[in-house]
Amino acid sequence: MQEKRSIEIDQKVVNRLMKKIILLEKRNIKTKELGYGQIVKKIKTIIEEEVECY
Amino acid sequence: MLLKSIRIINFRQFINETEIEFSIDERKNVSIILGENGSGKTSFAQAFTWCLYGKTDFKDSSMLNKVVETNMLPGDEECVRVDIELIHDSKEYNISRTQTYKKTQNGKIGSLPTSFHIAEKIKGQQEFLKNPELEMKQILPKELAGYFFLNGEHIEKLNKELKKGKSQEFAIAVENLLGLKAFLEAFDHFNPSKKHSVIGSYNSQYDGNSNKEISVLRDEIQNFQERINRINKRLPEIENEIELGEENCDDLEATIRENEKSADYQKRRDGLNIKIEYNKNSIEDETAVLLKNFNIVGLSFLSKSLINDALEYLASEKIVDKGIPEIHERTIDFLIKRGYCICGTDIKFGNSAYSNLNDTLEYIPPKSIGTIVNNFVIQCGELAKTPETFFETFETQFSHIRSYENEIEEYVSEIEKISELLEGMKDIGVYQSQLSYKKGKIKKLEDEKEKLLKNLGALEENLSRKESSLRDLALKDEINARVEIYKAYSQEIYDSLTEYYKHEEAEVRELLQNSINDIFRKIYEGGMSISVDEKYRIKVLVDEVKGFSSEIETSTAQSTSVIFAFIAGIIKLAKDFSVEESIDHELLSASEPYPLVMDAPLSNFDRRRIKTVCDTLPKAAEQVIIFIKDTDGDIAEEHMGSIIGKRYEFIKINEVETYIVTR
Numbered sequence: 001m002q003e004k005r006s007i008e009i010d011q012k013v014v015n016r017l018m019k020k021i022i023l024l025e026k027r028n029i030k031t032k033e034l035g036y037g038q039i040v041k042k043i044k045t046i047i048e049e050e051v052e053c054y
Numbered sequence: 055m056l057l058k059s060i061r062i063i064n065f066r067q068f069i070n071e072t073e074i075e076f077s078i079d080e081r082k083n084v085s086i087i088l089g090e091n092g093s094g095k096t097s098f099a100q101a102f103t104w105c106l107y108g109k110t111d112f113k114d115s116s117m118l119n120k121v122v123e124t125n126m127l128p129g130d131e132e133c134v135r136v137d138i139e140l141i142h143d144s145k146e147y148n149i150s151r152t153q154t155y156k157k158t159q160n161g162k163i164g165s166l167p168t169s170f171h172i173a174e175k176i177k178g179q180q181e182f183l184k185n186p187e188l189e190m191k192q193i194l195p196k197e198l199a200g201y202f203f204l205n206g207e208h209i210e211k212l213n214k215e216l217k218k219g220k221s222q223e224f225a226i227a228v229e230n231l232l233g234l235k236a237f238l239e240a241f242d243h244f245n246p247s248k249k250h251s252v253i254g255s256y257n258s259q260y261d262g263n264s265n266k267e268i269s270v271l272r273d274e275i276q277n278f279q280e281r282i283n284r285i286n287k288r289l290p291e292i293e294n295e296i297e298l299g300e301e302n303c304d305d306l307e308a309t310i311r312e313n314e315k316s317a318d319y320q321k322r323r324d325g326l327n328i329k330i331e332y333n334k335n336s337i338e339d340e341t342a343v344l345l346k347n348f349n350i351v352g353l354s355f356l357s358k359s360l361i362n363d364a365l366e367y368l369a370s371e372k373i374v375d376k377g378i379p380e381i382h383e384r385t386i387d388f389l390i391k392r393g394y395c396i397c398g399t400d401i402k403f404g405n406s407a408y409s410n411l412n413d414t415l416e417y418i419p420p421k422s423i424g425t426i427v428n429n430f431v432i433q434c435g436e437l438a439k440t441p442e443t444f445f446e447t448f449e450t451q452f453s454h455i456r457s458y459e460n461e462i463e464e465y466v467s468e469i470e471k472i473s474e475l476l477e478g479m480k481d482i483g484v485y486q487s488q489l490s491y492k493k494g495k496i497k498k499l500e501d502e503k504e505k506l507l508k509n510l511g512a513l514e515e516n517l518s519r520k521e522s523s524l525r526d527l528a529l530k531d532e533i534n535a536r537v538e539i540y541k542a543y544s545q546e547i548y549d550s551l552t553e554y555y556k557h558e559e560a561e562v563r564e565l566l567q568n569s570i571n572d573i574f575r576k577i578y579e580g581g582m583s584i585s586v587d588e589k590y591r592i593k594v595l596v597d598e599v600k601g602f603s604s605e606i607e608t609s610t611a612q613s614t615s616v617i618f619a620f621i622a623g624i625i626k627l628a629k630d631f632s633v634e635e636s637i638d639h640e641l642l643s644a645s646e647p648y649p650l651v652m653d654a655p656l657s658n659f660d661r662r663r664i665k666t667v668c669d670t671l672p673k674a675a676e677q678v679i680i681f682i683k684d685t686d687g688d689i690a691e692e693h694m695g696s697i698i699g700k701r702y703e704f705i706k707i708n709e710v711e712t713y714i715v716t717r
Contacts, residue, residue, distance in 0.1 A: 007529075007542040014546050018554070021547065025236035025243075030143060032192075036250070040243055043252050047543055 017050050055194055056677050057649050058139040058146075062101050064119045065134050066112075067094035067712040074714060076649075076679055077699025078141070084672050084697050085679045087714075088687045089704030094712040095681040098704075099653040102203050105136035105151045107196050108168060111205065116163060118155045120710040126157040131166075142193045143646060146175035149190070194648070198231070201621040204652045212617050225590045231624055231646070232562045233631045237555040244548040247283040253548060254279075256541035260524070264531045271524040278517040285510045292503045299496045306489040309480060316479040323472045326465045333458040333465075340458070344451040351444050354437040361434045368427055379428055381418050386411050562627075563588070569630075570623030576670045577663065578615040592620060614658040618667065622674035625650060629676050647676035656686050668693030 021043055028034050034042060061073040076085040089095045100110045104117065116123070117134040126132055135152040150173070154166040172189045173180040183189045194202060200212060226238065246253040257276065262269025354361075390411060394400050401407045415421055528534035567586045574584050585593045594616060629647045650671060656664050664686075672678050672694060682690055684703070691698070701717035 007525075007539055009542060009546050014543065014550055017543065017547050018550055021240055022236045022551075025239045029235055029239065036243070040250060040252050040255060043243055044255070044540070044544075047252070047547070048540055051539060051543055 013050055017047055020046055055140055055142040055646055055648050057679065058141060060101060061137040063135040064122050064132060065101050065117055065136055066097040066119060067710060068098070069119045069121055069711055072714050074702055075700060076677065078677060079699045082697050082699030083677050084694050085700040086690055086698050087681045087702045087704065088684045089681070090684050090706055092709065093704040093706035095704065096205065096653050099203065099205060099651060099681050101136045102138065102651060103199055105138050105149060106190060106194070107199060108151060108170065116155065116165070117153060118163065123163055128157050128159045128161060131156045147193070148173045148175065148180060198228070202648055202651060204617065204621065204650070204655070228590050228624060229559065231628050232566065234555070234559060234562060237551060240551055244544060246548070247279065247286060253541060253544045256537055256544060259537045260528060261533050264534065265527055268524065268527050268534065271520050271527065275517060275520050275524060278513050278520065282510060282513050282517065285506045289503065289506060292499050296496055296499050299492050299499070303489060303492050303496070306485050306492065310482045310485050310489065313480045313482045316476055317482050319472045319476050320481070320483065323469055326469050330462050330465050333462050337455050337458045340451050340455050344448065344455070347444070347447065355444050358438060361438050365431060365434055368431060378414070378418060383415055383418060383420055386415055566623055566627055569627045570619045573622045573626065573670055573674055574615060574619035577618055577666050578612060579666060584616060584619065592616065610658050611663065618671065622650065622671055626674040649677035649679060650675040651679045653681045654683065655680055656682060656689065664689055665693050672697050
C-alpha cells in the first residue's frame with residue numbers, strides 16, 4: 001500500500017483496474033459499441049466499483 | 055486485412071467490368087498478375103488506393119477509360135467503379151468507390167461527386183456503415199497505405215520519408231498495427247487535459263456547497279489546466295515546426311553547397327553586365343563629343359587640301375581683278391534707272407558717270423567672276439584655319455569607342471559561357487534568402503518555446519499547489535473525499551499505464567527492429583543493419599566495418615530492400631500478434647494480418663536477390679499480391695511456383711484497352 005497525494009493507493013487495485021480498462025478498450029476497439037462519453041462513464045464505474053469493494 | 059477480390063469498371067485501361075480474386079490460401083498465399091510494359095499493371099495496382107482513399111498518382115485526374123469517354127454523346131453519363139472485398143478482424147467488407155462522368159453539350163467531360171461506401175456482410179446481408187472514412191481509417195490508415203500498396207516508382211520517396219521520420223499520425227498508425235491501440239485509446243479517455251475525460255470529469259465533480267473555497271479552487275485549477283493544455287498543445291506543434299524547419303534548412307544548405315559555384319558565376323555575370331552598361335554609356339558620350347567636333351571642323355579638315363590647291367591656283371591665275379566686292383550687274387542697272395549715284399552724282403545717258411558705270415560692268419558679275427573668286431578666297435582663308443590637332447583628337451576618340459566596343463564583345467562572349475555553365479545550376483541567392491527566413495522563423499519558434507516552457511513550469515507549480523489545497527479541503531467532507539479518492543486512483547492508473555506503455559512500446563519497437571533486420575538480412579544479404587528510433591525513423595548502418603556506426607547512402611536495390619524489410623517486418627509482427635493467445639505482452643491488442651501489394655517488386659534486384667525476395671516476402675506476409683513484367687514471370691514461377699495460388703495475365707489490345715485472363 002502506498003500513500004500518495006494524502007490518499008492510500010493500493011497498487012494491486014491499480015493493476016487490476018489497468019487490466020480491466022485495457023480489456024474494455026480492446027473489446028471496444030473491436031465492437032465500437034461505446035462512444036467517448038459512454039466509455040468514460042464505464043471506466044469511471046469500473047474504478048468506483050473496484051475502489052468501493054476495496 | 056486480407057484482400058478477397060477486386061472488381062473494376064471502366065477504370066483507366068480496363069474497359070467494362072473486370073474482376074479477379076486473390077488467393078487467401080495460407081499455403082499458397084501469392085497472387086501474381088503478369089503484363090507487358092504499358093498494359094496497365096500500375097493502373098490496376100492504383101485501383102486499390104483509388105478505391106480505398108480516392109487517391110492515385112496519375113497526372114490525368116480522370117479515371118474513365120478513354121474508349122468509353124470517346125464514345126460518349128453530349129448528355130451521356132458513364133461511371134468508373136472499383137469494389138474491393140476484404141476480410142478484416144474476421145468480418146467481411148465490401149468497399150466501393152464510384153465516380154460518375156458526364157459529357158456536356160460542348161463535348162467536355164465533367165465529373166460528378168464521388169460516392170464511397172463500406173458495407174459489412176452480416177449473415178449474408180450487406181449492411182452499409184455510417185462513417186466509411188472513419189471505418190477505413192480503422193481498417194488501414196491512409197498514412198500506411200503507401201507501404202502496403204507498394205509502387206516501385208515511390209521506393210526512393212518512401213525511403214527518404216522513413217529516414218526523415220513522418221508525421222505523428224504515421225507513428226501512431228504503426229503503433230496501432232502493433233497492438234498498442236488499446237493504450238492510445240485509454241490515454242485519450244483518461245487525458246487530464248480533456249474536460250470530459252475520466253480525470254477531467256472528476257475535476258468538475260467536486261461539490262462546492264460544503265466549502266466555498268473548494269469551488270474557488272476548482273475554478274482556479276480548471277483555469278490553470280486550460281492554460282497548461284493550451285501550452286501542451288502548442289509545444290509539440292512548435293517542436294514539429296522546428297523539426298520541419300531544420301529539415302528545410304538542411305535541404306537548403308545542401309542545395310546551396312551543391313550550387314555554391316553558381317553564386318560566383320552569377321557575381322561574375324552581374325559584374326560583366328555592369329561593365330557592359332558602363333561601356334555603352336562611355337561609347338554614347340565619346341560619340342557625342344566626336345560628332346560635335348566633326349560637325350565643327352570636319353568639313354574644313356576634309357577639304358583643307360582641296361582649298362589649298364584652289365587658292366594656290368587662283369593666286370597663279372590672277373583672276374582676282376578690279377571688281378568691286380559684293381557689287382553685281384543688277385546694282386549698276388538699279389543706279390542707272392534711279393538716275394543718281396550713291397554719292398549723289400546725276401547719271402544721265404551719255405554723261406561721264408553713265409559711261410563709268412557701264413565700264414564697271416566689265417569687272418563685275420556676271421560678266422566678270424573676279425568678285426566671286428575674291429569672296430571665295432576670303433572664305434577659303436577662314437576654312438583653312440583648321441586646328442592642327444583635329445585628326446589626333448578624332449583618332450584618339452574613335453579608338454576609345456572601338457576599344458569600348460571590343461570590350462563589350464568580350465564581355466558578351468564571357469556571359470554566354472557563364473550562362474552555359476549556370477544552366478542546370480540553381481540560383482542560390484533565392485535559396486540563401488529562404489534559408490535566412492527559415493532560420494529566423496526557427497529562432498522565433500525557439501524563443502516562443504522557451505517562453506512557454508517557463509510559463510508551463512510556473513503554471514504546473516501553481517496547479518500542484520492548488521490541487522494540494524483542494525485535496526486537503528476535499529478530504530474533510532465525505533462526498534468530496536470520495537471524488538478525491540476516485541480521482542487519485544484515476545491519476546494513478548493513468549500514470550501506471552503511461553509507464554507500462556513506454557516499456558511495452560520500447561519492447562515492441564525492439565521486436566519490430568529485429569523483425570525488420572531478419573527480413574532485411576535475408577533479402578539483401580549484406581553486412582548492414584537497420585535501426586528504428588522512437589519516432590519510427592530508420593537508419594541503415596554498416597555492420598561489417600568495425601567502429602563505423604554512421605548512416606550510409608543506399609543504392610536503389612538497398613533502398614528497395616529497406617522498404618520491403620520495413621513493411622514486411624511490420625506485417626510479420628502484426629501477423630505474429632494476430633493470435634491473441636500468442637502475445638506474451640498481455641495488455642497488447644491482437645493485431646491483424648495484412649497483405650503486401652507490390653507493383654514491379656523484382657525490377658530493382660539482381661538474380662540472387664530476386665530469389666531471396668521471393669523466398670522471404672511470402673513467409674513474412676499472410677498474403678502477397680504481385681504485379682510483374684511478363685519477362686519476370688518465369689523467375690517468379692521458378693522461385694514461388696509452389697506457393698502461387700492465383701495467376702492472371704493482362705492482354706493489352708492497345709494503349710487504352712486491356713483485358714485480364716486467368717493463367
